[in-house]
Amino acid sequence: MLQDIKDGKLSVEEGTEKLKDLPYKELGFAKIDNHREMRVGYPEVIYCQGKTVEQVKQIIEFMATKNNNILGTRASEEMYEAVKEICPEAEYNKLARTITVKKKEIEVPDTYIAVVTAGTSDIPVAEEAAVTAEILGNKVERIFDVGVAGIHRLFNRLDLIRGAKVVVVIAGMEGALASVVGGLVDKPVIAVPTSVGYGANFGGLSALLCMLNSCASGISVVNIDNGFGAGYSASMINKL
Known part of the structure; x- marks a missing residue:
């Protein structure tokens, strides 16, 4: 102005x-x-x-x-x-x-953000993260339903995940996927626990505690079901 x-x-x-x-x-x-x-x-x-x-x-x-x-x-x-x-x-x-x-075009970096879910039930939170990152001017790659119950599905998409500048990992149940991905990539991982799971999931508390206690390095954790917070942080990292 x-x-x-x-x-x-x-x-x-x-x-x-x-x-x-x-x-x-x-x-x-x-x-x-x-x-x-x-x-x-x-x-x-x-x-x-x-x-x-x-x-x-x-x-x-x-x-x-x-x-x-x-x-x-x-x-x-x-x-x-x-x-x-x-x-x-x-x-x-x-x-x-x-x-x-969308009121204006934003310059999008050549790098991208990978948004990864453990299960299909985690997709709503993943979409919140992806839409947030996209409206803030980022390219997003969605990799859904690659949780630890069928870990071979994750390995088939590993090249795409490793190519990202930052990885958002979204998981409910026990939240183990964040630790697995954190041990396989050399990029920051933002873990999002979801409230998906049966009673002892405690509305996402079990996944949250699992992610907070991960022995894999380079993992940061946002609040339960907070796709927005993950997408926002991922955008800041992607644009550094």
């Missing part, structure tokens, strides 16, 4: 108008952090769960005026339908429960 003012493409008055929303925009029920991309490199992301349909719609309606790509996580289809009324270009990933609005 400052360069546009310097080049005469934008008047000082127009620039001043844009600056009025910094550092945040007050909507009453929310304060939109317009300064975040300047501070941390990525714009604010909307956690939709717990918000009303109208709140999500109003937040996205304002954010769309800033010409940034928009990501809403844990969103319902009802929220998506409301958003589509004001942003026809909005897209909904039913598995990931994400709303994305």
